[in-house]
Amino acid sequence: MILRETSGIKFYEFPGLNRYPSVFHGFFTRHGGFSKPPYHTLNVAFKVGDNPADVAKNVKKIRKMLQGRLIWVNQDHGCKIIIIDKHYLETCNQNIPPEADAIITSEPGVALMIKVADCQAIFLFDRVKNVIANIHCGWRGNVNEIIKKTVDTMKKTFKSDPRDVIATISPSLGPCCGEFKGYRELLPAHFHGYRVGVNHFDFWKISREQLIKAGISEKNIEIAGMCTVCGNNHFFSYRKEKITGRCAAVIMLKEKE
Ligand SMILES: [Zn+2]
Incomplete structure (x- = not known):
């Protein structure tokens, strides 16, 4: 991962995705914002108990850096996918965002933000059709196959060919800390092969497998390999x-110059 810093904001880039100059992407660390403990400092979620004025300042700082429109949704570990098209952009009220866990767009200058603390943010970039997606994928997202559903929506709506899609898996819960004591009840049997300790699971591998099953080439998948619990x-x-x-995970198609 490549660490960048702009005005005190530190964020990570994926070396492979970084090869495409038409895309901005970043996985933001917790540094460089305004929030007080325990939300210190670059918290981008309004609904976790933080002072809304501080969150608004954090979001504004990121938006200023991107010089684009920043779009986010109310994540609820479901499977709703929203296409951010011209109609959405004209009619949405960003103060009351709809519930969804994946957002897709082909509009340049529109930054898609997913908010995570241990869950995975998965970026997809169709380099031929110029479409991006940002997925909030916790273990429930893996169970509910949100990755496949998002890729299917890109196929249906934008005629994306998964073989043209680059995928990245953000810093998130690692196999070192992914303990699921109740896994027999919580996780389907076909996940049990990803058990790495007594009760630990490798969700990085589970997501990689689900991306491959959705048609994405193994060589086009990048895993940050950074555990957010160890790296808090x-x-x-x-x-x-x-x-x-x-943390903010953001991907955007840059405006053509
Ligand atoms: Zn860990």
Whole structure:
């Protein structure tokens, strides 16, 4: 991963996705914002108990850096997917965003933001059709196959060929910390092969497998391989901190110059 810093904001880029100059992407650390503990400092989630004025300042700082329109949704571990098209952009009220866990757009200058603390943010980029998606994928998202559903929506709406799609898996819960004591009840049997310890699971591998099953080439998948629980000095971690902020994961098609 490549670490960048702009006005105190630190964010990571994926080296492979970074090869495409038409795309901006970043997984933001918790540094460079305005929020007070336990949300210190770059928390982008309004609904976790943080002072809304601080969150608004954090979001504004990111938006200013991107110089684009920043779009986010109310994530609820469901399977709703929203296409951010011209109609959506004209009619949406960003103060009351709709519920969804994946957003897709082909509009340049529109930054898609997913908020995470241990869950995965998965970026998809169709380099031929110029379409991007940002998926909020926690273990429930894996169980509910949100990855496949998002790729299917890109196929249906934008005629995307999954073989043209680049995919990245953000810093998130690693196999080192992915303990699921109740896995027999919580996780389907075909996940049990990804058990790495007594009760630990490798959700990076589960997501990679689901991306491959959705038709994406293994060589086009990048995994950050950074655990947010172990790395909670840089990232927000729900498992480690319980009351905490959310990191921003952002992808945007740049405006043509
Ligand atoms: Zn860990």
